[in-house]
Amino acid sequence: MTSSNAAEPVPATLRVRELMTAGLLSHAIGVLCDLGVPDILDAPRTHEDIAKEVDAHPEGLLSFLRAAAAAGVLAEPAPRTFELTELGQVLRADDPRSIKAMCSLTCRDEFSRTWSDSLHTARTGEPSFAIGHGASFFEYMGSHREFASLFDRAMQSSAAVDNLLAGYDFSGAGHVVDVGGGRGTMLAAVLKRYPTLRGTLVDLPHVVGNARQTFVDAGVADRVTLVPGSFFEPVPEGGDVYLLSRVIGNWNDEDSLRILRTVRTAMRPDSELVVVGMMPSENDRTHYPQQLDLYMFALLGARLRSYAEYQDLFAQVNMRAIDWSNYPDSESVLRARVL
Numbered sequence: 001m002t003s004s005n006a007a008e009p010v011p012a013t014l015r016v017r018e019l020m021t022a023g024l025l026s027h028a029i030g031v032l033c034d035l036g037v038p039d040i041l042d043a044p045r046t047h048e049d050i051a052k053e054v055d056a057h058p059e060g061l062l063s064f065l066r067a068a069a070a071a072g073v074l075a076e077p078a079p080r081t082f083e084l085t086e087l088g089q090v091l092r093a094d095d096p097r098s099i100k101a102m103c104s105l106t107c108r109d110e111f112s113r114t115w116s117d118s119l120h121t122a123r124t125g126e127p128s129f130a131i132g133h134g135a136s137f138f139e140y141m142g143s144h145r146e147f148a149s150l151f152d153r154a155m156q157s158s159a160a161v162d163n164l165l166a167g168y169d170f171s172g173a174g175h176v177v178d179v180g181g182g183r184g185t186m187l188a189a190v191l192k193r194y195p196t197l198r199g200t201l202v203d204l205p206h207v208v209g210n211a212r213q214t215f216v217d218a219g220v221a222d223r224v225t226l227v228p229g230s231f232f233e234p235v236p237e238g239g240d241v242y243l244l245s246r247v248i249g250n251w252n253d254e255d256s257l258r259i260l261r262t263v264r265t266a267m268r269p270d271s272e273l274v275v276v277g278m279m280p281s282e283n284d285r286t287h288y289p290q291q292l293d294l295y296m297f298a299l300l301g302a303r304l305r306s307y308a309e310y311q312d313l314f315a316q317v318n319m320r321a322i323d324w325s326n327y328p329d330s331e332s333v334l335r336a337r338v339l
């Protein structure tokens, strides 16, 4: 057998072909999540055994398992035998850090179609989601409940709760208003940590309609008010703290300023605004913020913003960021006040 010299560089053509098919690895992981494979891998199992339990075709499944092993979330300790790696644990539904719903969401046809149409975004600067779906991303979710439910669950499981609790001290506050708070995972955690705090959750009607259980499960339902509505209309006044978590990053500058003005109008002079979200910085250790930025633009025509870019936005609505903290998962928590 003739073998190539391991010291030779990998040909550029092979490297780029590998790069161009990297998306298949994420789809393989998405398929395995949808089949529930990570959930049954408590110990190494053969591909036939796995296929039998999740009702899949053994040979068909093998390529997906090997792709996931190439991506590092599975390992193949013996031929055709697979186990979950440490990295892969977050794909299990029962892992406290689980991002299983997020993985399923990322692989949805709605996203694939958006990528197929993304040349439009590059040429025009417009989001490409509406081309294949006839509506903007959030409008689409208003009439596609199953997709919206998956999106909301993905948001719940990826909410930066620990960062918020570490990055902001609510002990001086009596009332927090979470604007665009999804099903309330973050607000429920804050209310649970601060037993005298009251909360108000504002989000679109189809989202708020599914939020009560989050507060019941956290044992804080008696201290929360659910407000179905839009942050392009007035939001409840008088909160000590207003929370915008992963909201401003979904909108272009014009709409972001509208949202900030809505919130600013509701704030008292001594209220604080807390913004949670990914803010690209020199501390980033992965390419994920750049990838999310591309997502935001193709789906929503929006941008992730750095701390300095947030300061520019705040200046236009007579507000000022007073500090920010950046966390290992690249999420940030920023505090702002009315000038």
Ligand SMILES: C[S@@+](CC[C@H](N)C(=O)[O-])C[C@H]1O[C@@H](n2cnc3c(N)ncnc32)[C@H](O)[C@@H]1O
Binding pocket: 138, 155, 156, 158, 159, 160, 179, 180, 181, 182, 183, 186, 202, 203, 204, 207, 229, 230, 231, 232, 244, 245, 246, 247, 250
């Ligand atoms: C990326 S999610 C973030 C959810 C939550 N704050 C979190 O950090 O997990 C953005 C949220 O904005 C909500 N949203 C979109 N348009 C809205 C509008 N016009 N008014 C109120 N909420 C809206 C969505 O329903 C969604 O829950």
